[in-house]
Amino acid sequence: NSGTSARFLSGIATVVDRPGASVVITGNARMRQRPMKDMVDALREHGLRIDYREGDGCPPIEIHCQGLPGGTMSMSAQISSQYVSGVLLAAPLAKAPLSLRLKEDKPISEPYIDMTLGMMKTFGVEVGRPSGNQYDVPRTGYVNPALFEVEADASASTYPLAIAAITGGTVTCEAVGCDSVQGDAKFAFLLEKMGCTVRQDASGTTVTGPPAGTLKSPGEIDMEPMTDAFMTAAVLAAVATGTTRIRGVANQRVKECNRILVMVQELGKCGVAARELED
Structure with missing residues (x-):
């Protein structure tokens, strides 16, 4: 029952490019009630095939492995900042540079997105912010630093x-x-x-x-x-x-x-x- 894990893994699963393969993200009974709709809607509109295994809007979801296209993606981020972080983490591994534009002027819980951006920078990815609700991510992949210290909670x-x-x-x-x-x-x-x-x-x-x-x-x-x-x-x-x-x-x-x-x-x-x- 980890919403953070489900949303981050959903983003990462989109970069897998293996025709015929798929990744299923699921969890316990409560996890299967937790919202994923805004993230799934954005990924579907961006060209990915994602199926709900049970009720619409919640896990389990099946992500078909076709790779993450570049271009511009639009997403709502008023329920969870984890949707944004999940896409941002995957974006450096997309097929082309990806621009994520939020439908709102400001996402909820923005400090958590700032944490994601800071970590990505440490791993060699500089995300552009031409406006408060837009993230431009280059297709650079990641470079491991010699040392990465995880902050206390x-x-x-x-x-x-x-x-x-x-x-x-x-x-x-x-x-x-x-x-x-x-x-x-x-x-x-x-x-x-x-x-x-x-x-x-x-x-x-x-x-x-x-x-x-x-x-x-x-x-x-x-x-x-x-x-x-x-x-x-x-x-x-x-x-x-x-x-x-x-x-x-x-x-x-x-x-x-x-x-x-x-x-x-x-x-x-x-x-x-x-x-x-x-x-």
């Missing part, structure tokens, strides 16, 4: 930092600092708005919480640049003084579960008044 770092915020203690997360390309690395500055002291440098982030019981609500916050951290923020809001409204996270309904609904239900079991909004 900024989303996972939100949990120990939240412990500091709740208890009034101090926590340092190494390897997630101001040089991180991950959107969730900015989560520490949400904690600052809630009354924490934050120190962040290139090598790590340190958070010291206010005295226990004095955490304050940040009010209304747009978490679209760091959607995966919204659950941590929701728990902190439950123990903070005041009411918090989190917006910009509508895509969290189509993850491994409906994360918004689950947070409302589970916080409710703890006596917390929480309700679901459109975004």
Whole structure:
């Protein structure tokens, strides 16, 4: 049940050029409910043959191995930035240079696309950005660097930092600092708005919480640049003084579960008044 893997592998599968062969992308019951339609629609319109094995719009999908054409591809990226990353990762191996143009002015969760572009640059692929919703990818293939360091997971770092915020203690997360390309690395500055002291440098982030019981609500916050951290923020809001409204996270309904609904239900079991909004 990994949407990231399914969408990245779907992109990579399109570059395989073996007539008569195909690749099937599938998963468990929940994975077979998760959206793939915008990505599949874009690839089909670009000339690829992709079949749904069960219900339309979700895995399993069968990708027929005919190679990825170059040219211009149009795609919607309002449900998941992973559609964009999946195509970008495949594009240097297309039959000709490929230009990906988004139907919207700005994709959702853009920092994750920036991570993809940064990694591609490290592997020798310079993606052009003539506008905010266009990606021009040369047909260069990849060149392995001598060393590639994988950053620590900024989303996972939100949990120990939240412990500091709740208890009034101090926590340092190494390897997630101001040089991180991950959107969730900015989560520490949400904690600052809630009354924490934050120190962040290139090598790590340190958070010291206010005295226990004095955490304050940040009010209304747009978490679209760091959607995966919204659950941590929701728990902190439950123990903070005041009411918090989190917006910009509508895509969290189509993850491994409906994360918004689950947070409302589970916080409710703890006596917390929480309700679901459109975004």
